Amino acid sequence: MIEFLKNLYANSGDQELFLFTVVLIILFLFIAITLFFSIFYFRIRADYLAKKTEKQKKKYELLLTTIAFEAEDENPNEPSDKIARMINHFQKNYLSNDFNRKILAEQIIGLKLSFTGKVGLVLKQLYVACKLDQDDIKRLYKGNWHTKALSIRNLVAMEIREAVPHIRKLLNHPIEVLRLESQVAMLRLEPERPFEFLSVIETPISEWQQLSLSFYLDPEHNSENVPQFERWLHSNNESVIIFCAKMIGLYKQSKAIPTLINLLKHPSEEVRLQVIKCLGLLENDDACQHLIAKYSSENHKSKIQILNSLGRIGSDEAVDFLSWEISNKTQPLALAAAKALNISGFKGYEYLHETLKTADDELSLIINHALDERLA
């Protein structure tokens, strides 16, 4: 090899280029060797960790299943000496380092997510007795956002209500996922006043967040504690108002109607649009005149929504207005009015059929389109 390089050097016309090539070869060789050993090292390390994890998991499996099994026959609020001894055994032998604690926490949380009843309670006791909750609370203050998000999930899964003040500090975190996790945590850990966080959040609640939050109000979760969302309709955060208007419509909280009517003057188009939608869902006659008064000054999108809401309200006043509006020269508005009449009740439906008898071609087309059940 050296001989070859010497010959090449002697015969080379450009010695600088030759040196540059040699340096490049040496550099690439060095990188290749380093890469090889790095990959080798990381693979060995990963294998070692996987084996260690597996071994540790097996150790915990037996103990955890025994505890879960014993728990079935116990009064969970007064664990027997046997369970207390097992918890003590865990504390002494398996929690000496972070690795072991992490594996144990994963195992306990995984099991807790699958089981309720006495087993779930004893698992929570074990989690707390081993101070694994403290590990998760500490992680809320340091590390990456995803570590914090995972810790929130763990604390929620284990129903650690003492973590609420710590999680509350993350409600306005710049990372959206972390904000959502902390908001959901508030709902789950404080079911008796689940939406208190709406008073403190300063950042916008995205559509996705709103969807996730409303999911936790599902009857399967905690519908008994649905708050009166009206109290947040004066929030400085527009997304909070929009979310609350959606919830008011969903839970038919008619008490909020006067406040909603006032919000028809809100400077934000999005807020007004949601409020108009909500008033339609509440089907309250009092809102009708306010919606009609607002109609002429609104933009096209809001006008369509007003017509739809009037159709839902279906009062005489609403039907009269819609009947007049189907003659509107702007076709989408006329169509929206016709569709609204179709859903407004018998009077509106009858009006459409009567009008159809004497309507010109364009109006007939609109009415037939609105009446077409396939397009409903």
Next chain:
Amino acid sequence: MKILIVEDDVLMAKTLEFRLKKDGFQVFHAADGREALKLITENEYDLVVSDIMLPFNSGLEILNYLKTSKRANTPIIMLSSFGAENIILEAFNLGADDYLTKPFSPIELSLRVKRLLKKFSNN
């Protein structure tokens, strides 16, 4: 009586195994869908408890196989995660006898197992 638990989460399977053994059943475990199908083909069980999300073959495939085979009379309880209502409906369509949504109490499973076995033995 022989019960087959099909569950990929070892810890959960063991807890259920403990519970059902305590009730006096002979319990067998398959950690994935493929192993479960093999065991069902080769052996006869009085009842099957199967998770829906499984490696290789899903719980629904196991259910379908069981209910269209010569062992169609074997009752099966499906275990599903919260929010999988459409899958539960599909499971009932395929002939599932009962289902439990996680998280659940092992005692509840034990009671459902006993009820189903009693019902099927009467039939």
